[in-house]
Amino acid sequence: MFALVLAASLAAAPAPRAATASATVVHIPRLDAIQGVTAFLDRAGQHAALLRPIVWYAELHPWLSLDPSQPEALAGLGIDPSGPVTVSLRANGRISCTRLKDPKLFQDKAAGVLVSGSGKTEVKPTTSGGVTTVSIPRESGGHAGYALKGQEVCAFATTGGGFVDDGQGAAMVKEASRLVGKAPKPDARLGQLPGSVYVLLPGRGMVVGMEGSATELRLEGTATQLPLPPFQTTGTSPYGTMKSEGMLFSRARVAPAGVEQAVGSVRALVQQACPACPPAEVSSVARAVSERLTGNVLVMVDSVRSRPNLRTREGRFFAPRQAVAAEVTDAAAMKTALAPVAKFPGVKPLEDGYALDVKGGTLFVRLKGKQLVMGNDEAVAQSLLGAVPQTGAKLPHAVDFTVDPKRLANGLNQVSLMDVVSDQQLAGLFTVGLELGPLLARSERISGWLDSTGGGHRFSTLWTLPAAP
Template structure:
């Protein structure tokens, strides 16, 4: 019975006609089923030009202009609008495979377009052998372009320009396209486990994502085997299950013992970075002792970004956002004892329920209140989190749940200036995101999602980006 179930699931899974070892793979099971996703992109693209469908659809084929929103752009090229499209991106170029409704019409349209790639050619001639029809054209600007066709399957390719020297990559892509049209594509089990009208896969990173949407929401769900995330427990009861989301980022999580240890190692490294005068051996001893006395239930809140933060130093970046982390402890007395050495750290102040470390960029706070330990860089955020911890917990549907306030994210991104990028090039990506997506984020309603661990060390994740009902 299990074999039949597995066979049925694989049969229903998307079957991309994918090249060998692509860097990125994009698969659309049906080009006429993208209306929901394109509706979101059209609306999101008004304030964020990089999300406009025209930008993405221009990359679907090496030499044909295809727009799944307009089926006639497909039928005029002899392509079946109800068929799949698979785009394989490789270091040497790209291959786009489609199913044809009219092979002859496709050849006529392809010949006209390929003629423009090399005006010196008087005619684009196709070669047919053993049922395989193919064209290879050297581009006037360098590199090769063409297609392979067998029956109603066509794979078009274009190599990355190697200048005016033939580097042979075009012939490699030509051979791969010829192989692809002659084989039955294999079902992709990872894609088959995910909902979506469009799939993106990055094999080397073990990442597969399914996307779908509507005019008001984008749904993203995926799996990753090499994500920089700790291991989580299965869904279960959390003491923070009923705490209401607030701030720029709000998240509840249930970490496994190994995940908790990894998280505390990250905390230790971060504290060592912002407090270089803190004794490293004692800091490591404290974090190990505390890590072993945590249940794995944690609550994270980032309220927002401070005005004009100093983003050019590690301590400045640490204190740029107002944030706090609350973790449930198994043995409050043992944790209190483990924290005692903090009293002798440079800049330390003993508080009624914990300690404060006065550092160069601000003050780091640790408070132990009952069975909950708070670590934060803002007194208001830390105290607020501790004050709303309920007396009874609630079951979480997933190991991690999170909410994001897009407007606060947009406001925070504005704090990254061009001069910050000049001083630290690592901030260029954040600065670019602010320019490109900031206007869309400021008009968005909310972003929410969840994560779970998978057997073998991977993760499954889901996120929903919602826009207001009316623009």
């Protein structure tokens, strides 16, 4: 029975013609079935030029202009509008494999395009073992061409070489010929994910399926190398009935084997914020705390402070107003575990914990009943501590999260050009704010979930736009 189920699964799974040694692979099982994703990108692209369909259409082929929304134009190039396309990005160039409706028409169109970019007067195909190949030097450097067998063609363009043949053209011809030489094997990972477009990152063990509509874009995927702890798939969370608030709201049930890893990441942040705190004592407290946690965790980032000083380490630490809550197994034992904090430099005892004054701000550690809360903003920490309900509830996934895109856009806007000049590490955030900020400000909601699997993690993200433009 298992064999029959496996066979049926593989039969339904997409089969990308993916090149070896690819950094990224994009696979579209049917060019005429991506209207949903295109509809979302078309609307999102009105506020974020990077997401406009015309921008990523240009990446579908190394030297032809493909527009999946225009089936007549595809057919005019000899390409089957209902066929698949697989784009493989490699260090030495790009390969795009498509199915042809009219191979002769494709060859004629390809000849014109390849000649125009090469300075040559004609294209001379060669045929061996039933595979027809073309490779021609480009005026801009490198080589371009294709390998064709029957109705399958893989076109390529190399990225380097200049005007000197560095052998990459021949390597691409060999790889393209291999890809069209036999039918590709179905990829069971793709068959397990919903999607009309798939993105594979082989080096990271990640596969993502994309589906969409005019108001929603869903990404669902699997990964084997995410730097995350294992999570529990069953159990009750004390935060199960809480409503999402703030810029980021996330609940998680960390598995016992992953609690120390999760606490370790918090310990590193504390040590960074308080370099004067004795490392051995900080590590000792972190170990004692991790031994007294159930694994139920809640993270809340309320917002980003107005005009934070992002040019200093402490300024970046205190820029997001945030707090973390964790359920403890024994309140009295946790109070004992936290006692060494009283000896840290700059600490002030509180009725329910400690306030640690450090450069740039204050860290708060509070214990109320079975809730341990740590934050870098007193109001956020107090609010979170007071919002935990008396009874919990089961969650459908090990981790869930909600992002308020409007608050996120406002937070990204706090990164200025002068911040980037002073610290190049902020360039990524500045670029995201510049490119996606206007779209985020007009978005309704971003939410998602994550579960642990036998070989890694499975995750999903849903980006929602308002019903009315």
